[in-house]
Amino acid sequence: MSARPVIAVAWHAVAGYSDDLRLAHVLADGADDITTRHFRALELDARAKPDPAPVDDAERSVEEQIRGTLKRARPRDAILGPEYGRTGYGQRYWIIDPIDATDNFVRGVPVWATLIALMEHDEIVVGVASAPALNRRWWAARGDGAWTGRNLNRAGRIQVSSVSELADASLSYSGLGGWEEQGRLDRFLDLTRSVWRTRAFGDFWSHMMVAEGVVDISAAPEASLWDLAALQVIVEEAGGMFTDLAGVPGPDGGSVVCTNGRLHAETLRTLGGGRLSLRL
Template sequence: MVLLTETIPAGLRADDLTFARELAALADSISLPRYTASTLKHGLKADGSVVTEADTATELALRAAIEAARPEDGFFGEETGEHTGSGTRRWIIDPIDGTANFLRGVPNWGTLIALEIDGEPVLGVVSAPALGLRWWAQSGGGAWRQHGTAEPTRLRVSAVESLDQVSLSFQAVESWAKTGHLDALLDLCAEVWRDRAYGDLWSYMLLAEGALDAVCEFNVFAYDLAAVIPIVREAGGTCTDVNGVSSHSSGNLLATNGRIHEQIRSRITR
């Protein structure tokens, strides 16, 4: 029997991880039937990003479930905004990370569920039902991956230490260009062994699994990052913004196996 949790950090309830995984199952039951559906309705938000009825329906269901089971907790979702709770706990939700993929029939999309306590994400669940995969972690309990109904396996980042052996996922060229980091990206890609843009949640999960060594992206928000950070950290990795600050609200994130973190960060910011 795989041990799913080891310790319960301060502020976490013993059943928070179980509850978060139940939320992921609820999200999957709403989003997956709508995936590739010919009747799916979609539009553009004010910022030009795509939103579908699946995004909204999923978030509304998760928000209702959280408000019913954890009425004292705060909530922050990409589609419905923020509700302030009575304490220091806040659930952060991205109902469908990778909405454009979802709309186009690319299976790299999923729901991100995080619990933040005192401003720090301490629990994360990432569910990608079209891939049949789910990942989760809570502080002190390790990071885990489950494929379908198989037994969960514990995750560990890679042991790569040299830039010429690094496999890097850089997400979107456009965001690097808009933030003035395109030259740094091109120089970095020339140094590493392999560069790809796997995109969205999957890049971070591949990092936690040890298949990638570094991921960096710009123009991101707390709901894009809060769930993936505990998983990467509990797998032994490091997450900061490009200035080295531990944050899920700086608008960018550098996540690595830890061994090459400062080497890559220094090249992005020089």
């Protein structure tokens, strides 16, 4: 059975972090202000079909603010986001998901986040996932470990679990619809039957729970680059593995399998994915 990881709490001088990671936190702070204000202003009737307009407005506002800040702070960097596509050129670009888990946001469920990543030469080097309604934030810079906390000054380092058998593993996912649409539902149900426990925490939170070691496997049959880019570096810096269903590492394969590493090959086999492909 999985045990919670030991999270070492450490004090850090902000100056010890890279300028890019510090900037990503500044961007997340601004996004949190916007999303929290919109979320609290929603007047939702849970018995009626939700109106997507408030979340659309919030997403545009967040992406516009982030783009404006980056234009001033990193004028040479490109930017990619769901609202305005890709702007700029070069080997460095920021990948933004203004609100991940928008269905939760519009229904008043507090499980949603802004995701911010920086890619350099086809590698994600910085990632931040900020969930202000949960009062949680996760982040990583390549080579510096994965962390959680409310800010850079005080943070706890996180790591994946040591569970090595599917029968002892906890699995989190977002839903069944995508698996059924892709003809993979039977395979996914095989996986749910093989593990100790299943819960649908969903979206970014499933993957961050893998990074923290409280969940051992998460998977989604379809996802966009901006859904996954920030999460990849956090999971990997926590000691986990992050691939698509074909076993190819990276956030741009259109799907994701996220594990503590020990369970990755068996999870892929159960889902009927490809052989694990490691980049050397």
